[in-house]
Amino acid sequence: MTINHHISDALLMDYASGNLSEGWSLAVATHLALCPGCRRRLDAMEGAAGALFDKLIAREPVTGSDWEKMKARIACEPGAVTAVAEKPPVAAAPKPARSAGVIPEPLRSYLGGDVDTLKWRALGRGAYQIRIETGDPETQVRLLKIPAGRPVPEHTHEGRELTLVLSGSFRDGNDLFARGDLEEADGDLLHTPTATEDEDCICLAVTEAPLKFSSWIVRLIQPVLKI
Ligand SMILES: [Zn+2]
Structure with a gap:
């Protein structure tokens, strides 16, 4: 698995400092x-933040070069690090065996199991979803299953949207998002991610609440009604 789309520095920094609500986290x-x-990257960020914190506690002056060092440590190319860190698989897993371990923790605990135990609710046109309950009123968290070759049902929303691919893949413009890839979008981005033809795409989608659910359905049936 090669991951090409990673957590941005700003988002990772918010996560490291505990500034993200439960859905985004x-x-x-x-x-x-x-x-x-x-x-x-998270380890480096936390280490650098800890070193800065120690300086503040010790009342040593925090200089510009401290910030430069911190930025240098967290700005390493995530893709490059991943390429070094990942070993080639020992044996290629047979395709149907993908259901073993598709959904990692902590998401698996929220769902109460892996993909083979999930209770999907049909959205129509072959798409399914599961609403994931959190204690976070800021976000809507859902698992989506998009049939191969179909667009991800578009949801109108204000603000940030995070989509993490767990199985299959989708294209958004020129970018391909496969297992492990995280897409960060904001409310200004009008996009139509589309599942690739080879298999259904399962992804975790976190959006800012409230989701305009009716628009979502309308967009889903647009191709049928040709509107
Ligand atoms: Zn990453």
Whole structure:
């Protein structure tokens, strides 16, 4: 598995400093479970933040070069780190065996099991979802299953959206997102991610609440009604 789309520095910094609410944290933590490169970035960030904190406690002056050093440590190319960190698989897993361990922790605990035990609710046109309950009123968290070759049902939302691919893949513009890839989008981005033709795509989608659910359904049936 090669992950090409990682957590941005700003988002990882918010996560490290405990500034993310539960929904966003769940997406970041689940990417971290799949991505050794970002786990190293997080370690470096926490180490650098700890060193700065020690200086503040010791009342030593924090200089510009301290910040430069911190930035240098966290700005390592995540892709490059991942390439070094990941070993080639010992044996290629047979395709149907993918259901073993598709959903990593901490997401698995939220869902109460892996993909083979999930109770999907149909959204129509072959798409399914599961609403994931959190104690976070800021976000809506859902697991989506998008049929191969179909667009991800578009949801109108304000603000940030995080989409983490767990199985299959989707294209958004020129970018391909596969297992482990995290897409960060904001409300300004009008996009139509589309599952690739080879298999259904399962992804975790976190959006800012409230989700305009009716628009979502309307967009889903647009191709049928040709509107
Ligand atoms: Zn990563």
